[in-house]
Amino acid sequence: MAFLDGLLPAYYESIIITVGIYIILALGLNLITGVTGQLSLGHAAYLCIGAYTSAIVTMKFGLPFIVALLCAGVVSALFGVLIGFPVLRLTGDYLAICTLGFGEILKSVLFNMPYVGGAMGMAGIPPKTTLLNTVIIALLVIIVMIRMERSRFGRSLVAIREDEIASECMGIDAFKYKLQMFAIGTFTAGLGGALWAHKIMVLQPRDFGFMKSIEILNMVVLGGLGSIPGTILGATLLTAIPEILRFSSEYRMIIYGALLVIMMIFRPHGLMGNMNFNTLVKRTFKRFNAGADKEQKNKKSGMEG
Template identity: 60%
Template structure:
């Protein structure tokens, strides 16, 4: 770690760590919203559950980092099951509405609970998150997500996204799959929350409001729904844009809002939505090696 510290200035280290944390959380939401097609507007609530659980275990029980992170993530996943169980049986926008409500409720609960420090928040949380452990977890998350999406489970989720009734008639237990996907996605949000808490050392309920959920959703939609490289790109771009726009000072959020509208109007499927990566790579390799055969289509239905 020390040799990395000398290579990268603390400012860039901080930005890169946040990008990594957002990639993990965006991958989680991508599984729920991108792959399974269930809109969640409360991802930050699961992030906050992970953050508070991990932070409390570190401070009060002296857990090592990995144990706190894991407990936080598992706790977020459990809450995912609890919230998903009644709401995911329904079709339509009910998950969106329930998660939105859940997010607002969690903020109020954290404001009022004694153990989480109420409005004052929790501090000091030991600073243990660094570039190495964040990016190790990013690689792990990408691998897990890739394996998940290209498994029987992932194909079932895609089928649910494309047509729930057809999926059901093919023998897919849609409710169980949706709850599982939601729980796994929430698990990753909780993991990101734990990493976040151990980086900033101070967390308060206001950090995890509706706008934070929206921020993560923007990353997934901007990158391209259902696309793992898309979620990574979206998180990378949107987590660093506020830093890039810092020169604009007060006009920063104004530009951010206008940029969101413009990006959606001109690229409604996201930056990488509908891009088939295997095909892209194959084509590039063939062009480079001078092979003129047309690239074979990947018919598995995984968009990009």
């Protein structure tokens, strides 16, 4: 089963694992912010919950990684429901501020909780994250998101994003759908957190602050709000670009920021807008067929000449 592990040099394998984890995290946030239109600035909090839950389950209870992975997702989803129940009645900036506040509260609580190491964090977490299990989980999350997008549930979420009042007039229980969506998005963040904890093997509360949430949000916005292939592309680019720019370490973040600004100027709706996989496949085949027809016409005209 571990045929992928050791296939690549350790450095490249680590980058691919990190890309996979960020794809999982970004897809969860895309469901919340991109598909449903609910601005969340506290996604790192659910990443944090998943990471600490997984570390506790494996280190303090000695349970297998698969159990820790499921516990991380479930606990993150439970917190998502508990927080979502009061705050999802809000919209816009008010919702963003509430989710941001929860993230900061969680970080402060962890700083003062000796059971998980307090400000020193948790160290010695077993390295259970591999290229194989990261790829499998990322693919499962992508498949679930695609199926959800094509379902009645997904179409209801899009309707809520476009006009919540109109969707309720059509019989959609907006609050119920938003709560279910938030549970799924935070469950996904918990899975990413478990993989993250068992990759870096050291957890500290300060690593899950506001900027981590903004980093994940950047991936969703850059790829295109509501676009699954766009989110995957955005997560891949924003994870890989800092590594590619390591040759100029002193200017790395300046170049990184400038690239973001340039991309958003010329592609304000993201690299792939609202494009889904169906549209992407159709356009790809259309271009392929157009290229084949052009080549055939050139051959034909050459033979006639």
